Amino acid sequence: MGTAKLYVLFLYSLLLFSAVTAAELCNPDDKNVLLQIKQAFNNPYLLASWKSDTDCCTDWYQVECDSTTNRIISLTIFDGELSGQIPDVVGNLPYLQTLEFRHLSDVRGSIPTTVSQLSNLKLLRLSYLNLTGSIPPSLGNLTGLTFLELSSNDLTGAIPSTLSSLENLDAIHLDGNQLTGRIPDSFGFFNGKVPDLYLSGNSLTGPVPTTLGKLNFTTIDLSRNLLTGDASFLFGKNKALQQIDLSRNLFEFDFSKLDFPAGLTNLDVNHNKIYGSLPQDLTELNLQLLNVSYNNLCGMIPQGGKLQSFDQTSYFNNRCLCGSPLQACSK
Ligand SMILES: *[C@@H]1O[C@H](CO)[C@@H](O)[C@H](O)[C@H]1NC(C)=O
Ligand SMILES: *[C@@H]1O[C@H](CO)[C@@H](O)[C@H](O)[C@H]1NC(C)=O
Numbered sequence: 232m233g234t235a236k237l238y239v240l241f242l243y244s245l246l247l248f249s250a251v252t253a254a255e256l257c258n259p260d261d262k263n264v265l266l267q268i269k270q271a272f273n274n275p276y277l278l279a280s281w282k283s284d285t286d287c288c289t290d291w292y293q294v295e296c297d298s299t300t301n302r303i304i305s306l307t308i309f310d311g312e313l314s315g316q317i318p319d320v321v322g323n324l325p326y327l328q329t330l331e332f333r334h335l336s337d338v339r340g341s342i343p344t345t346v347s348q349l350s351n352l353k354l355l356r357l358s359y360l361n362l363t364g365s366i367p368p369s370l371g372n373l374t375g376l377t378f379l380e381l382s383s384n385d386l387t388g389a390i391p392s393t394l395s396s397l398e399n400l401d402a403i404h405l406d407g408n409q410l411t412g413r414i415p416d417s418f419g420f421f422n423g424k425v426p427d428l429y430l431s432g433n434s435l436t437g438p439v440p441t442t443l444g445k446l447n448f449t450t451i452d453l454s455r456n457l458l459t460g461d462a463s464f465l466f467g468k469n470k471a472l473q474q475i476d477l478s479r480n481l482f483e484f485d486f487s488k489l490d491f492p493a494g495l496t497n498l499d500v501n502h503n504k505i506y507g508s509l510p511q512d513l514t515e516l517n518l519q520l521l522n523v524s525y526n527n528l529c530g531m532i533p534q535g536g537k538l539q540s541f542d543q544t545s546y547f548n549n550r551c552l553c554g555s556p557l558q559a560c561s562k
């Protein structure tokens with residue numbers, strides 16, 4: 232072969248080589264943002280696969296690219312050692328549908344308000360972290376969200392009323408924080424879907440807004456707060472309610488006046504100031520869990536249905552409940 236021919240061959244193979252390397256799918260803007268996130272957490276071992284010379288769509292863990300646009304649609308970092316704050320640049324992944332930081336050792340600081348720019352977001356889970364500060368009201372702009380979980384952090388302040396704008400939510404988990412103030416009135420006006428509501432383990436005060444009685448919730452967990460007054464309007468014959476946990480609050484209402492939805496399976500009201508007696512209708516329910524202990528209830532426990540399948544701890548420490556599985560009523 233002549234030198235010229237060899238040179239052409241060399242050039243050709245160079246071209247071919249660069250064509251192969253140019254086939255990186257990862258969008259350069261997305262890659263840049265992800266590398267900034269990695270840097271914000273001090274290049275942790277957990278994100279070791281995020282390398283500038285590899286393709287984020289094919290070689291990186293914890294992320295997912297859309298198969299047609301090749302834009303990052305999912306960022307899920309969980310179960311591991313990660314130390315630092317979630318950086319504001321996370322808001323610059325405009326195609327993101329799923330964002331999860333969960334069960335990580337040392338993720339602190341506040342929820343970046345830039346998350347509210349992620350208008351394609353469907354699932355947001357920032358849970359089992361050490362996040363502080365309040366919940367950004369602007370999260371209510373993420374109307375495509377079907378799942379919102381901010382559980383088990385150290386979040387403070389009131390629940391933003393704007394969250395009721397999230398009309399596609401299947402569930403909202405704000406449990407295990409230090410949220411204060413009242414449950415917003417707006418939570419009786421989720422237009423669209425009625426989400427499962429998990430607000431337990433906060434420091435919420437005041438009465439439950441009666442507006443919540445208008446909505447057809449399936450699951451309500453308000454346990455372990457400082458809520459007061461009446462909650463009987465959450466019940467009702469024609470409701471979809473299946474699970475309700477009001478335990479460990481300061482609720483005070485007449486239990487004998489409750490109308491139970493036919494599909495109710497879990498009813499926990501332990502540790503409140505509920506009075507009255509247990510209605511006979513309870514025997515018609517297919518209950519899997521019943522706990523009315525530590526209240527001011529009185530009278531005979533109705534006999535039948537599932538009611539005697541629970542042990543005495545479901546009923547004990549009331550004012551004067553009696554009958555199986557507690558002691559017989561005295562005449
Ligand atoms: C961080 O959160 C975890 C559990 O969510 C908790 O066990 C740990 O004590 C927290 N760390 C600090 C410094 O608050
Ligand atoms: C997002 O929400 C905030 C506060 O709820 C509001 O002031 C702002 O106008 C909203 N932004 C957009 C782009 O809708």
Ligand SMILES: *[C@@H]1O[C@H](CO)[C@@H](O)[C@H](O)[C@H]1NC(C)=O
Pocket residue numbers: 447469470471
């Ligand atoms: C609530 O939902 C149930 C079951 O989906 C339905 O049968 C009932 O009519 C609804 N009730 C109200 C008050 O909207």
Ligand SMILES: *[C@@H]1O[C@H](CO)[C@@H](O)[C@H](O)[C@H]1NC(C)=O
Pocket residue numbers: 501502521522523524525541542544545
């Ligand atoms: C009912 O609640 C009380 C108080 O928390 C608890 O001691 C008891 O074990 C519970 N019983 C059942 C069956 O859930």
